[in-house]
Amino acid sequence: MAAPAANRYHAPIMSERVETTLIHGKPVRYRIRRSKRARRLGLQVSARAGLEVVLPWRWALRDVDDALRAHAEWIDHQVDRHDVRFGPRTRELVDGAAIHMLGTPRRLDLLPLPEGRVRARITLSDEAIRAELPPGDLLDPRPALRRWLRRLARARLEDRVAHFAELHGFDPRRVIVGERTSRWGSCSSRGTLSFCDRLIMAPPEVIDAVVCHELCHLRHLNHGLSFKALLKMVCPDHDRHMDWLREHHDEMEF
Numbered sequence: 001m002a003a004p005a006a007n008r009y010h011a012p013i014m015s016e017r018v019e020t021t022l023i024h025g026k027p028v029r030y031r032i033r034r035s036k037r038a039r040r041l042g043l044q045v046s047a048r049a050g051l052e053v054v055l056p057w058r059w060a061l062r063d064v065d066d067a068l069r070a071h072a073e074w075i076d077h078q079v080d081r082h083d084v085r086f087g088p089r090t091r092e093l094v095d096g097a098a099i100h101m102l103g104t105p106r107r108l109d110l111l112p113l114p115e116g117r118v119r120a121r122i123t124l125s126d127e128a129i130r131a132e133l134p135p136g137d138l139l140d141p142r143p144a145l146r147r148w149l150r151r152l153a154r155a156r157l158e159d160r161v162a163h164f165a166e167l168h169g170f171d172p173r174r175v176i177v178g179e180r181t182s183r184w185g186s187c188s189s190r191g192t193l194s195f196c197d198r199l200i201m202a203p204p205e206v207i208d209a210v211v212c213h214e215l216c217h218l219r220h221l222n223h224g225l226s227f228k229a230l231l232k233m234v235c236p237d238h239d240r241h242m243d244w245l246r247e248h249h250d251e252m253e254f
């Protein structure tokens, strides 16, 4: 089983649930975040997170409905002002946009495929991601870029898992890399390590820290003292790298 969601080592990528409601007859998307510290319900609107409802731990979901109704005027105004009626603004993947790969921003160069070629070709250099795409993909390059990013992530993560497994004598059964929204990594009791493909956007040492964290779960499926001692030995700077993920996760949206 994966570790509990409340654990601080697993920097959550997104909070618990996303809902849609009607305000003044128009749909608005929002997400609800449960908080153990909050004493009262809070409403926040930002470009990065959209409309967020912070709900004190034991409060009921219908308290959210009441709050949304009570502040309909304010919400209606704010979601338009921040342009987040349908959720957080995702970055536009247009020619010249910056995309982080292995912790370094690269310029996205979108180009039509040369005459006579039918398959997309995407290459990574120190400064750029050069994507030669069929016309349909040029209009919306996200799916093609995501497939490419996932291939890179899979190669890198399998390689790093094998490296640290050999170095410290771990025995992972399987590595899965996919589009995850709630965790950067997890470890199952059967020895399967799962990772979010967007980890490839983080610096190499941060990727390694997540890999080491999940490998250590092969011996301790919790975050107890034995786990922490093992992790400290395998990856002394682990906590600092997790701080990096917490601070930069919004740059790693894709």
Ligand SMILES: [Zn+2]
Binding pocket: 003, 009, 010, 213, 217, 222, 223
């Ligand atoms: Zn963990």
